[in-house]
Amino acid sequence: MTSTRTSTGSQRFVAGPVSSLPTKHGTFAIRSFTVAAVTHTVLTIGEPAECARPLVRVHSECLTGDALGSFRCDCGDQLDAALAEIAAEGHGILVYMSGHEGRGIGLAAKLQAYALQDDGMDTVAANRALGLPDDARDYTAAAEILRELGCSRIRLLTSNPSKQLALEELGIDVADRVRLPVPERPENSAYISSKRQRMNHDAPPESDAGQSPVNLSGFGEDIYASLAANQEVVAQLAQSQDGFIATRTGDACFVSGTTDRTHLHRIRAHVGTVLVGAQTVIADDPQLTVRAVPGTDPVRVVLDPHARVPVTSTVLSTGPTPTLWLIGAEAAPSSHVGGHVRVIRLPSSASPQDIIAVVRGQVAGSVLVEGGGRTVSSFLAAGALDRLFLTTAPVFIGDGVPGIRFQGSEVMAQALRTPFRRFELGEDMCTEYLLSQAAVAHSQPSPGVQEPASVESPQSTQ
Template sequence: MTDTSVNARRLVTTTLPTEHGAFQMLGYDGADGLGHVALVMGDLAAGMDDLPPLVRVHSECLTGDALGSRRCDCGEQLDAALAEIAREGRGAVVYVRGHEGRGIGLLAKLNAYALQDAGLDTVDANLELGYPADARDYADAADILRDLGAPRVRLLSSNPDKSRRLAELGIEIVSRQPLPVPDRPENLTYLTTKRERMGHDTLSSPDVWSELLAGRMPPTAPAGSDAVLLDRYGPLVDREEVAIAQLAQSIDGFIAARSGDAEFVSGTEDRTHLHRLRALMDAVVVGVGTVVADDPRLTVRAVPGDSPTRAVLDPTGRSPRRSAVLADGAAPTLWLVGERADVPDDVPAHVTVLRLPAGEDGFAPQQVLEVLRQHGLRRVLVEGGGRIVSSFLEAGVLDRLYLTTAPLLIGDGVPGIRFAGTDRLSGALRAPARRFVLGEDVCTELDLAAARQS
């Protein structure tokens, strides 16, 4: 159970110019009168739609931070954290007093140094003196983060135990990101002990996009673009079965002009986002109207990754035989047609024809998902067009919807999201939402699965 009592209270706010830029410097009580400080840049409480801020919870280390000791990497970690936060323009260093020597105090730490000089490592030296290997407490740090409006953070740390203990205190660790501080001959034994006996990460971290493509959540992520990938697409990876949809439309709700021209509603960054969604899915679903109007390839080209199986919903079998999905062989294609649809016998080898019963409105969305799952395709992206996405949305089978709005007004054209709706706003579909800025476009992600559970 999370302790909601407050031990650290803000007492003073000032500014601190540094070689990395100007930080707000906030003073807090705590640590038996020693006090703590937080160095803050930017607005940490800018909203749930923003990428969580970079945060370093830094344990006081006089020898490393002030005296430049190379027996540890503390001073370099502190400097690297300030530099990384300044580079991103938003984040905080919470400098926790009373953590000297992993919480045993300055003089005890010097005695531990003497034992290390005699051959003990840092863990055994603390234990020999009758102290725990790590006696630090993070309750004050958690209080400070909540006061700063940062209950969700990207933690700058190689220490998984620090992440776990902050999480136990109610701080959501979205990712844990090591700082690129090099090993030195003087601290190699110290760092090796942290990695081998205390579970700290090595400096190298896996490529985040490669890990996501492999269906794994990376334990760490470097700051910057990889952290954005982890935050944006990580929620899709930890589910074996998921149905999502993506659609781009103008701010007045159209996906194409009256003529059907849709090249291009949204910009390059949104199309890259779409290709990432394709790469993470087993199958991509489109209606025959999209095939006729746009002749899409539905492959992954803008990012590394394999192309998903293409599923074309075509009750009457009217897809052009020369369309990319039926002719190019760039990815397997499931051609879902009605029971009486006329299709040729000599379809290309990459095309599998599946016959399904169709109603007046085409195939039932739940039926489509069941057929795809029978073929081992459990992670599904519904890509278009507007009628197909709307039908899956109205059927209540989507877990997430990514709806990108582009800054253009079409006036009249092919509509985007449309469904029966409700007579009163109190009955409107509402879901937890996040927003991503993609160049000039804005993508809104609706967590429909969470809405169904609430």
């Protein structure tokens, strides 16, 4: 549906209809917004308006970089990285700004500036030699669009402090500026250096200089290689310092940071299947695909004994990723699911080990138990996991949806203790618990790993 209204400043504001845009990073919703006779493009994923601080990229159009693949600038790489980051978050917005070509000077003037740069000028000197401003962009339309989308408080994907300042002056609350991890190329290193030195753009922190966007500092490749080479059952969960995975309203957007979610996508890329419980699908409507890193999507497994998951959910309605819908013997599932879905009946009172056996009868490779807290806890308590990645974020929720919970022992001497390794993921701390002798054998020794004499499940200690 197209809507027209007059926005603040008496600018004509026309919002176009919403349609879908499948990309290599996932399927986005796409629509046009026309402000003051200039039409801009907006891509969204998930429900950004429901997030307290959605991730947003305000991207200036660049024909040469975005469409023609030029390496003179980093615009195309930033566009691709922004879509990957937003898709990895699961909720976010990319505002593609028309009229911003060449930092607002237009295509013809930009190509004139290119010619001057070929003669030795930097990007700022070339603009000034043409009698043009260093940066002529106006972000009024971007601010209008964000307010229209219900997102006036955001985290902004940019290395340009001036962009943040411009949006804040227009009433957008930029809670955080998130640098895009885009590596420099030989063809654009001088251009990027000029922006940092002469236009105050952020320089990369020394800790990740030269790293690729998907490199996770501290994680050895043996972790992912082990999952790909063996038949392990691994779980991953992110929770607050006080042990919650979401607020009391179910808002989990987002407990941990981007680096932890990239780690999660790398696990997905190295396993055969990813399993979630029915409540996770109902609450979060996840895609369970590989979007933030290169790799093949794992087969999705939905553990739903009572067939509660709506057929409109992404996992049951959207292919082509194969999906196994595990339901109870007496459940009555809807037949209106996508052709990528296979319905499998579970035996009565199926244990986590029974469920793994069913999954492995269908798909080879390691199994990732991704959520939610109740499902991961039940597999941990049953001794069905080989390893657990438990990420703790530096935030206190107070109360809400619990993370790891199971019936514990009465004395500390019988509490579950296993070998472990710890890794920093941005602001978060990930602890990898090695829960089986197989996982210990598959993992290379690492400084600081604690190795008790034996590995036992919570059940075996009671």
